[in-house]
Amino acid sequence: MKSAKPGKKGQISGTYHRLTALWKEADNFQTPETPNVLAIYLLAKIAGEMRAKGLASIRESLDQNAAQLYQKAETMPQGRAFVQNPAWRSPTVVVVESPQALKIRAALKEKGFVVGSGYKPFQDTQLRIANFPATSALEMQHFHQAWEEVMLALG
Numbered sequence: 001m002k003s004a005k006p007g008k009k010g011q012i013s014g015t016y017h018r019l020t021a022l023w024k025e026a027d028n029f030q031t032p033e034t035p036n037v038l039a040i041y042l043l044a045k046i047a048g049e050m051r052a053k054g055l056a057s058i059r060e061s062l063d064q065n066a067a068q069l070y071q072k073a074e075t076m077p078q079g080r081a082f083v084q085n086p087a088w089r090s091p092t093v094v095v096v097e098s099p100q101a102l103k104i105r106a107a108l109k110e111k112g113f114v115v116g117s118g119y120k121p122f123q124d125t126q127l128r129i130a131n132f133p134a135t136s137a138l139e140m141q142h143f144h145q146a147w148e149e150v151m152l153a154l155g
Contacts, residue, residue, distance in 0.1 A: 017032055046134070050133065058133045061133070061137070062091050062092070062131065062132075062133055063091055065091075065131045065135070065140050066089070066090075066091040066092075066094060066131050068140075068144065069094040069129055069131060070086070070089060070094060072144070072147060072148075073094065073096040076096075076098070076151055077151070077155075078098045078099065078100045078104070078151065078154060079096050079097055079098025079099075079100070079101070079104075079127075080096070080097055080098075081094070081095070081096060081097070082095040082096060082097040082118075082122075082126060083095060091131060092130070092131050092132055093116075093128055093129070093130060093131065094128075094129040094131055095118070095126055095127070095128055095129075096126065096127040096129065097118075097122075097125055097126055098125065098126075098127065099125060100154055101117070101118070101124060101125050101126055101127050102124055103154060104127060104150055104151075104154065105117065105127060107150040107153065107154070108146060108147065108150055111146040111149070111150070112146075113143055113146055115127050115128065115129055116128035116129075116130070129143075
């Protein structure tokens with residue numbers, strides 16, 4: 001087989017799925033690995049729910065939640081939105097900059113909300129708040145209430 005020649009000569013003939021490995025599995029009517037059937041099933045269920053809700057409704061909810069989160073970030077005394085230009089802000093991950101980020105994150109965790117940290121040099125000064133379509137309106141209300149309680153406690 002022509003695809004096996006480079007490997008026999010010590011040359012690179014592919015990466016993770018080399019043609020020779022694929023042919024070996026194909027000869028036995030097999031796939032290189034078993035597909036994640038549970039993940040495929042769950043993805044189909046989520047896609048069905050999203051289709052039933054309607055894309056416009058999902059986007060509207062996502063944008064409303066993002067606007068509320070950014071508004072809270074801009075009015076909190078201990079911080080601000082990291083991205084200053086609203087046109088550049090992500091609707092799905094709201095990044096808040098605060099010198100008290102570690103305390104805020106710990107207090108939110110005690111209330112049952114896991115908020116991410118910033119990357120590398122911003123790890124201790126940023127909060128990364130997820131705003132995904134799977135988050136319900138009720139969950140967002142609970143988060144906003146917890147955030148307000150934490151802000152009041154930190155003064």
